[in-house]
Amino acid sequence: MEQPEPNVQDLIEKIRSLPPDKAVEVEDFVDFLHRREDHRQLADATAKLSETSFQRVWDNPDDAVYDQL
DSSP: OOOOOOOHHHHHHHHHTSOHHHHHHHHHHHHHHHHHHHHHHHHHHHHHHHHHHHHHHHSSGGGHHHHTO
8 A cells, every 4th residue: 555645844833833842753763764774775785695595405306395385
């Protein structure tokens, strides 16, 4: 399901209307979201890079039964 695009101007105004301590919390949360996304991208890239290394281990007659699960 596709997420609707946020109205950036409305979001900025909402943040500006917050007390300073709450705006800092919003900033911390945004930083957390960026770190989480960076971590997910790194994990995905690492998994993709390891596929070639594990190809011989994963593709063998002894383990073929697992491909059918």
